[in-house]
Amino acid sequence: MLIDAMLVIGAGIGCAVAYHLYAQSVLGKANVYAAASALVALNFILLIIVQQGYRLKAITDLPRTLRMTGTTWTGVFGALLAIAFAMKVSDEFSRGTTISFYAVGLAVLVIWKAFAARWTANALRTGAFANSRAVMIAEIGLPASSNAISDLAQHGYRLMRIMEIRERELTSPLLLSAIAPRFDELIAYARENRIEHVFLLMSWDRQHAIDSILDALKILPIPVHLVPDAHAARFLRYPLHSAGNTWTAELRRAPLSWNERALKRSLDLAGASLALIVFAPVMLVTAVLIKLTSPGPVFFRQTRNGFNGRAFKIFKFRTMRVLEDGPKVVQARKNDPRVTGIGKWLRKTSIDELPQLFNVLKGEMSLVGPRPHAAAHNSEYEQIIGNYAFRHHVKPGITGWAQVNGYRGETRALELMQKRVEFDLWYINNWSLWLDLIILFKTALVSVGQRSAY
Known part of the structure; x- marks a missing residue:
């Protein structure tokens, strides 16, 4: 957001100075153009925020980011020009400066967004944002076949330890008794290493095992997350919407938003x-x-x-x-x-x-x-x-x-x-x-x- 604001304001002031020096050999009303550029930057950033354009997922989706940037930039200019015309203040701004500001500002933003998308994607792949310490409790074999571990590493979580539990132990009504020593060791490890999150990776139909593990972890004052299993993950990739107390996965969205x-x-x-x-x-x-x-x-x-x-x-x-x-x-x-x-x-x-x-x-x-x-x-x-x-x-x-x-x-x-x-x-x-x-x-x-x- 800060870089967007700096680029927009810089493009506005730069275009105003360059155009007036070229066309009239005078500096012109730099303070007026600076204020107008700040207004354009503020409206542009607020509209991008409303569209959730500053989230990591949006930043790395370059086609969506470029579409959002182009339509928002054009919309902001159109709306502000209409307001300036209606308030009879459009005479304060030269057409050459306005047109060049629109073109140069859009070009600068597009180049910056393309660079940001590439840099952010590379940073995610290398785990540059993996700062939150976490441990995982998983059904044996699932960590190797699940994409969850790499996804967590790319989006802020550093898995310090993975504890795997056998299938027969998960189905046992005496689960906590069977793995009590391992749980005590995991809890001690979490305290010693200041673990911030616990992730559970197992089939969602193992309700008894999930409830038992939650009960065992209540001694730790940290959040516990249930990672979607292979069946649920397929549908949870879609956008989630609330309908009262019910959450739904939008399996097919309308081609165009409102x-x-x-x-x-x-x-x-x-x-x-x-x-x-x-x-x-x-x-x-x-x-x-x-x-x-x-x-x-x-x-x-x-x-x-x-x-x-x-x-x-x-x-x-x-x-x-x-x-x-x-x-x-x-x-x-x-x-x-x-x-x-x-x-x-x-x-x-x-x-x-x-x-x-x-x-x-x-x-x-x-x-x-x-x-x-x-x-x-x-x-x-x-x-x-x-x-x-x-x-x-x-x-x-x-x-x-x-x-x-x-x-x-x-x-x-x-x-x-x-x-x-x-x-x-x-x-x-x-x-x-x-x-x-x-x-x-x-x-x-x-x-x-x-x-x-x-």
Whole structure:
């Protein structure tokens, strides 16, 4: 936290001084920029704390740390700029300084986070943080097969001694009598060496043995921890949540947290509104051309499956002479006779997709996400592609990661659809606001040059 604060404040003051000396040959209001930099640093650190970003596990998870840093930094800047504008104090800050502070501050933080993640991971592997003295009482054979010992050593505990107990002794109703001398020796060792923790490593179904050992250790005023056995450890790797007095392991989390959903929805609303204003003339001309060149409605509506598999009606400009929306829908192919003359051009340029901006505003779709397929195709592929249903864990999009990587339009072979699903799932598991912006930028580049949509 201290280094984060120093880097942010240093970047803010440095950018202000450098920009003013370069642009105006004067130092400028250094005290104002110093105060603003401190405010940015404070808000950034508080938001990282809320997201538990300063825990060892978070620090060493570099992809998560970088996503958190990028989104938090951008969010802090956006919020503070909005407040400065609303309070009419934005004139106090030059645009050049603000932009350079955002870019330089983010770059410095990313470099520092990458270094910190690597250094911390190496320190954990070498046991640099293993300062708390501990002993372990284990079922014989388990220490050799369990990852618990190395995990404890990496996260602050130095195992000074391990006492192993045979299986037949653990199942004996006279456990304490059978191993009394060994327990007396362990207790004396704990006192002499100032042991701070005791860990029990044994199968959780040995309730009598666990209770007996706890009773024997009550003479020591130190905490006793029960290490998960192989069966419980499998599930306790997942995040734990309390439901009243009950704890649950979240075996599968929602793909996006509530704040990530809010961030993505904000981008959708802002982007869709702006796009409708920019493309309004294009959409108006397109509607007129469709009406003049072929009989039928301007818009084509078809049932698709969105978030959580819920059905909705997608909007597109009509590009065919037919309006298929039933249990059987035939994909458009190259030189498809059903496609109208103007429809070929609309499909090639992706202008036919623009009405989906209304679906985005309604909350049925997102600007970026897995492309929704016709309900008939959806039912078919869910039966033959194992992970297909995971595509419905987020809102479908007008464009997506699969589309900017070449998997767009007709899927002539099952392998093509499997590859599209693979890219969609990667997107869901690696979502970030920055990734959405990259996909939107790439979409603008490839929408004209792509040749797989007919």
